Amino acid sequence: MVEANTARRIDERVFFQRDRRADGGARRIRVTRDDVLISRRYSGVSMVITVPVTAYCGVALEVQPADDGSPRYVLSLAHRDPDLDILLGDTQDCGAAASDWRHWAAWLGLPRVTEEDGALRSLEGAGEAIAAASPRRRCETSLGKRRPRFLFRRKAGDSRRTKVVHGDEREIISYE
Template sequence: MRRQTATSGFNPAGSSRALRLDPLSLPVRFDAHDIRADGGVRQIELHRERVVLRRAVHGMQMAVNVRVSDFLGVGLRGIDDAQMLVLAHRDPSLTIPLCVSSDRDEIAAAWRMWSDIFALPQLPEDKLRQPAARRRRHNAIRTRRPKFLVRRRAGHLLNPANIHQGEREIIARN
């Protein structure tokens, strides 16, 4: 795997470099800020067809493998005086930072390029904030008959068609 030198939210002291990944040199591996992970860092492997997120939470190592097609798109966020491109996911903890810059032309070109490489739509800032669709609350299976009863025909005891010819109906009385 070819690796790209990566910069993340944790730049060395005195560094003025912002996060900029080159979409033409994938795959890339870099570290990103994660407040829930041990040490506040998670490792990200970014490929054309998948993303692997590695982090440790309370000493438990985990790796999450997500297909690029599962992401919503390449989104644009405004932060202070700069803008940030992210690979947006329905789950905010799986959102991946791609580029940070204060140059609007550079961000627009990178936005278009990342969108073309991943074949995902470009999402403006207002589309990133929409909540996920609500799940259905009703259970379709609850009203069905159990499997062993499905094979049986439902019938009525007092239906005259159920009484055979020549037989009398027995009625018990006290």
């Protein structure tokens, strides 16, 4: 049992990040291979959001100028909603940033992306802009083409088999 807990702890990373809207100005983030759990307190109420990793666009690397003018590399988990972006690292060492970028992308199974002019561009996709990431829908498979079980007995409509409807006539029913 101890080995399972140790393995589980290795497969998750916990961060504390600044959040101006949270009580105490911080939120707790737990990142696993499957999902991201964001927890914070807002006006005394505990809030927890679980976001699947597949909802994220990729692991983004952004180059920003530091206070002394040298480049600063910011590594983050990019989401369509900026409030759900997760800061993974911040360094001025180019080699460490590239290594961490490859590690996080491989560990989470997400593409590596860069932010240019406010848009995310993938390295794997030959510079194409990344569309909003969403999981594949099941209706695209062959299962979506099947008819439900109770509809198999029903016949398709045929205009020749329809009954004649006489308008403006009254029906007289006799029970004798």
